[in-house]
Amino acid sequence: MADLLTVQDLETRFRTREGMVHAVNGISFDLKEGETLGIVGESGCGKSVSVLSLLRLIPTPPGKVVAGTASYQGKDLLQMTDEEIRQVRGAQISMVFQDPMTSFNPVLTIGQQVAEPLEIHQGYSRAMAYDRAAEMLTMVGIPRAKERLNDYPHQFSGGMRQRVMIAMALICTPQILIADEPTTALDVTIQAQIVELAKRLQDELGMAIIWITHDLGIIAGLADRVNVMYGGYIIEKAPVKELYANPQHPYTIGLLASLPRVDESGRRRLASIDGLPPVLMEKPNYCPFAPRCSFAVEHCWKENPPLLQVGDRHTAACWVNPKTGGERV
Amino acid sequence: MGRYIVRRLIYLFAVLFVVSAITFGLMHAVPGGPFDKEKALPAEIVKNLEKRYHLDEPLVQQYFRYVGHVFIPEFSKTKFSSNLDDDALFKFKIGSVYVKWMNFGPSYASRSRTVNDIFRQQLPISIQLGLMALIVAILIGMPLGIIAALKQNTVFDYMSMSVAIFGVSVPVIILGPVMIWIFAVSLKWFPATGWGSKPPYLLGFLPQKLGWSYFQHAVMPPIALGLASSAIIARLTRASLLQVVREDYIRTARAKGLQERLITTRHALKNSLIPVITILGPMFAALVTGTFVTETVFGIPGMGKYFVISITNRDYPVIMGTILLYAIFLVIANLVVDILYAYLDPRIRYD
Ligand SMILES: Nc1ncnc2c1ncn2[C@@H]1O[C@H](COP(=O)(O)OP(=O)(O)OP(=O)(O)O)[C@@H](O)[C@H]1O
Ligand SMILES: [Mg+2]
Numbered sequence: 318m319a320d321l322l323t324v325q326d327l328e329t330r331f332r333t334r335e336g337m338v339h340a341v342n343g344i345s346f347d348l349k350e351g352e353t354l355g356i357v358g359e360s361g362c363g364k365s366v367s368v369l370s371l372l373r374l375i376p377t378p379p380g381k382v383v384a385g386t387a388s389y390q391g392k393d394l395l396q397m398t399d400e401e402i403r404q405v406r407g408a409q410i411s412m413v414f415q416d417p418m419t420s421f422n423p424v425l426t427i428g429q430q431v432a433e434p435l436e437i438h439q440g441y442s443r444a445m446a447y448d449r450a451a452e453m454l455t456m457v458g459i460p461r462a463k464e465r466l467n468d469y470p471h472q473f474s475g476g477m478r479q480r481v482m483i484a485m486a487l488i489c490t491p492q493i494l495i496a497d498e499p500t501t502a503l504d505v506t507i508q509a510q511i512v513e514l515a516k517r518l519q520d521e522l523g524m525a526i527i528w529i530t531h532d533l534g535i536i537a538g539l540a541d542r543v544n545v546m547y548g549g550y551i552i553e554k555a556p557v558k559e560l561y562a563n564p565q566h567p568y569t570i571g572l573l574a575s576l577p578r579v580d581e582s583g584r585r586r587l588a589s590i591d592g593l594p595p596v597l598m599e600k601p602n603y604c605p606f607a608p609r610c611s612f613a614v615e616h617c618w619k620e621n622p623p624l625l626q627v628g629d630r631h632t633a634a635c636w637v638n639p640k641t642g643g644e645r646v
Numbered sequence: 647m648g649r650y651i652v653r654r655l656i657y658l659f660a661v662l663f664v665v666s667a668i669t670f671g672l673m674h675a676v677p678g679g680p681f682d683k684e685k686a687l688p689a690e691i692v693k694n695l696e697k698r699y700h701l702d703e704p705l706v707q708q709y710f711r712y713v714g715h716v717f718i719p720e721f722s723k724t725k726f727s728s729n730l731d732d733d734a735l736f737k738f739k740i741g742s743v744y745v746k747w748m749n750f751g752p753s754y755a756s757r758s759r760t761v762n763d764i765f766r767q768q769l770p771i772s773i774q775l776g777l778m779a780l781i782v783a784i785l786i787g788m789p790l791g792i793i794a795a796l797k798q799n800t801v802f803d804y805m806s807m808s809v810a811i812f813g814v815s816v817p818v819i820i821l822g823p824v825m826i827w828i829f830a831v832s833l834k835w836f837p838a839t840g841w842g843s844k845p846p847y848l849l850g851f852l853p854q855k856l857g858w859s860y861f862q863h864a865v866m867p868p869i870a871l872g873l874a875s876s877a878i879i880a881r882l883t884r885a886s887l888l889q890v891v892r893e894d895y896i897r898t899a900r901a902k903g904l905q906e907r908l909i910t911t912r913h914a915l916k917n918s919l920i921p922v923i924t925i926l927g928p929m930f931a932a933l934v935t936g937t938f939v940t941e942t943v944f945g946i947p948g949m950g951k952y953f954v955i956s957i958t959n960r961d962y963p964v965i966m967g968t969i970l971l972y973a974i975f976l977v978i979a980n981l982v983v984d985i986l987y988a989y990l991d992p993r994i995r996y997d
Binding site: 469 | 894895901902903908912913916917991992
């Protein structure tokens with residue numbers, strides 16, 4: 318399959334009162350037509366910032382994309398004019414956000430909000446856009462869709478709202494759907510339904526998906542390939558089966574070891590690994606995971622490892638081979 | 647909604663009851679009485695006056711007599727006399743029965759007028775002035791606030807906020823004379839004093855004839871009175887809009903590819919106006935009731951002057967009547983705001 322999106326050396330920083338936050342430190346990845354790419358990593362590792370950077374949705378200031386390219390259909394998203402990137406957003410690359418409660422405008426009806434992309438990108442009349450919005454809502458499993466167009470967001474449950482959000486993102490049949498932790502705010506049974514819905518819609522509409530999550534469990538059943546992020550870096554990339562069968566970065570191993578776990582409330586807990594997440598105030602000249610890593614050797618403290626080829630279509634940013642404990646050459 | 651409004655009107659009566667009791671108590675607790683003059687009246691006359699106005703009765707009896715006159719409608723088969731005691735704010739006829747309601751009694755100080763006369767002649771002017779000041783405040787404040795927020799930390803922002811700070815920090819007592827000096831005395835654009843409307847009024851407060859003279863008189867005073875409020879609105883609008891543009895749903899709108907102009911007009915403004923609307927109720931009431939200085943500076947025969955004089959004169963009926971009417975304003979203004987609020991924010995439903 319051809320590459321749909323190729324991101325290279327993307328670097329995004331935030332200038333804050335406490336100093337510079339290096340949120341994303343030169344990551345590269347690609348996305349192929351119709352595939353699902355998972356991005357996993359603990360809170361604050363830069364998952365959201367990296368995808369928001371692509372659509373230029375980083376609040377500026379304080380944020381700024383300082384380097385990198387993101388080529389989509391022969392053009393660099395990061396170099397486009399404001400008007401060009403606006404025409405990409407919502408029409409060719411859409412986003413679904415984490416919190417379905419706050420991501421809808423509380424004072425506009427669902428119909429107004431879902432139909433809006435058709436009106437602005439494809440010049441639909443209000444009436445036609447509403448008809449199409451009702452179809453789309455039916456497609457994502459909202460009963461009595463036509464009547465519900467006149468309802469306001471607070472009249473929907475969390476799960477229903479996330480379905481509406483997906484309908485809104487897909488209404489212009491984009492080529493890429495970016496889902497930023499779309500299920501984190503929902504309870505487990507609803508999570509599964511949303512994942513099923515995404516799979517079904519992908520079969521029907523054929524878009525590629527970037528699915529961001531804390532939860533390796535969700536990724537297993539959904540993604541074709543996975544990028545694991547840590548401290549603003551991608552530290553491991555592999556096809557999903559390979560990653561689960563043969564993790565090569567100690568951080569990924571830790572994540573997988575703490576799975577599957579279901580706590581008393583029935584929620585799948587975030588995988589936990591001893592130690593604190595990295596401070597992003599400076600770019601380290603050592604491996605950012607070394608302070609928490611039981612495999613760390615001297616080399617890890619001297620040089621930050623780049624992604625090394627560790628298998629077929631499998632790369633990991635680690636000097637050590639965790640299977641043997643010896644250094645890779 | 648209908649039931650909500652009825653509930654609020656019932657609440658209005660509770661408020662009026664409490665306000666009247668407190669005002670009545672305070673008023674009588676203050677030393678001095680309505681007939682203490684610098685040149686003392688003969689004891690005989692004072693006694694007669696007090697008897698005439700029932701001031702010799704126990705306070706509780708006086709209070710209930712007063713409340714009864716104001717709130718309990720009176721019915722009569724024959725036409726009410728034009729006697730001062732028979733005056734009322736509302737006089738009408740249902741079938742063959744004459745009804746009067748809200749008799750605030752005669753004024754002690756201006757012996758030939760009733761409180762209702764004062765309400766009919768002076769209050770409409772203060773309401774017009776307050777209403778226009780509110781409109782000025784909105785028309786100046788909202789655009790300033792919106793510009794300041796959209797161009798945050800630019801020269802537009804600083805300029806708008808300087809105007810706002812100027813507005814809150816310069817009191818009417820300075821602004822008014824300066825305006826008169828510049829626009830009335832030097833440039834001669836507007837008359838320096840007076841007000842261009844006379845009773846009777848439509849609906850009790852709207853001028854019947856809107857002429858050139860009315861508008862000329864109605865330019866400077868509302869601006870002088872409303873400027874401080876416009877500054878408050880500007881700052882609140884700015885803060886509210888800055889808050890709203892950071893909300894998740896604005897990011898959603900941007901991610902859908904909306905033009906910035908649409909994001910502002912369709913997604914941000916309505917949300918940001920909700921807190922601004924909330925203060926308009928108390929603000930309107932404060933403007934209508936706080937006209938004293940403006941009326942004095944611009945020589946406007948409104949209610950403000952009477953109210954202040956009535957307090958120094960211990961003109962009990964005028965004090966009570968004015969405070970009750972102001973309380974009614976405050977409650978009704980807040981009710982209107984609540985209704986507007988429900989219209990702006992679909993999450994709010996009053997039933
Ligand atoms: N507006 C901002 N101002 C300053 N720093 C920011 C801002 N947005 C993000 N950051 C910083 O960038 C880093 C990466 O944030 P990001 O939101 O991408 O994390 P994430 O991986 O999506 O985490 P989560 O799973 O909690 O959503 C964080 O350390 C955060 O503090
Ligand atoms: Mg995130």
